[in-house]
Amino acid sequence: PGLTEQLKTFARHPRSVGALIESKNSWLNRKFLGAASNLVEPFLVGMGLSIAALTEDSVEVTMPGFIRNQGEAGVLHNSALSALGEFAARIFWEHHLDLGRSELLATSVSLRLMTRASGPMRAVFRLPVSEREAVLLELRSATFAEAESLVAIYDSAGKLVAKVEIEWRFSKRLSLAAGTSSEKEHSDES
Numbered sequence: 463p464g465l466t467e468q469l470k471t472f473a474r475h476p477r478s479v480g481a482l483i484e485s486k487n488s489w490l491n492r493k494f495l496g497a498a499s500n501l502v503e504p505f506l507v508g509m510g511l512s513i514a515a516l517t518e519d520s521v522e523v524t525m526p527g528f529i530r531n532q533g534e535a536g537v538l539h540n541s542a543l544s545a546l547g548e549f550a551a552r553i554f555w556e557h558h559l560d561l562g563r564s565e566l567l568a569t570s571v572s573l574r575l576m577t578r579a580s581g582p583m584r585a586v587f588r589l590p591v592s593e594r595e596a597v598l599l600e601l602r603s604a605t606f607a608e609a610e611s612l613v614a615i616y617d618s619a620g621k622l623v624a625k626v627e628i629e630w631r632f633s634k635r636l637s638l639a640a641g642t643s644s645e646k647e648h649s650d651e652s
Contacts, residue, residue, distance in 0.1 A: 525583045525585070549585075579615070582618050586615075605634050610630070
């Protein structure tokens with residue numbers, strides 16, 4: 463893709479810049495992805511979400527036990543736990559997708575609470591590379607693909623407190639197949 467196309471992708475999906483940063487500094491990339499998420503999803507700003515680890519087959523995201531993440535009696539609100547789980551899986555998938563050519567939509571998010579959740583939390587999503595590549599291959603050969611993600615949420619003692627299941631729909635971004643000849647010449651010069 464030309465420079466103009468890349469800049470449009472970065473403007474629509476600021477987190478896609480992370481792929482460029484990752485090759486230079488993975489710590490900086492995790493910090494950047496967290497900051498870019500505040501722009502992309504402003505409702506996450508006050509939650510204190512932080513990407514602790516991002517690898518080829520897993521992601522870990524932490525969330526402090528802030529009062530704004532709590533419901534009654536200091537227990538973490540179910541919607542905060544759901545947002546934590548969905549965010550973790552979304553970061554994983556966006557890390558592996560070409561966001562200039564594909565889109566990601568969570569069509570269903572469900573939470574299964576195992577016990578009362580309070581204090582800091584850690585969401586973990588793992589997916590073997592072979593399974594991830596099977597989904598991406600399906601997307602390359604069709605107009606859409608679907609997948610499920612199961613995110614485990616642990617408390618600070620490492621006890622499983624919740625599971626978040628997300629159903630995803632991946633689709634190819636539609637674009638105009640041909641531009642004007644002057645647009646083509648201009649993009650070739652870039």
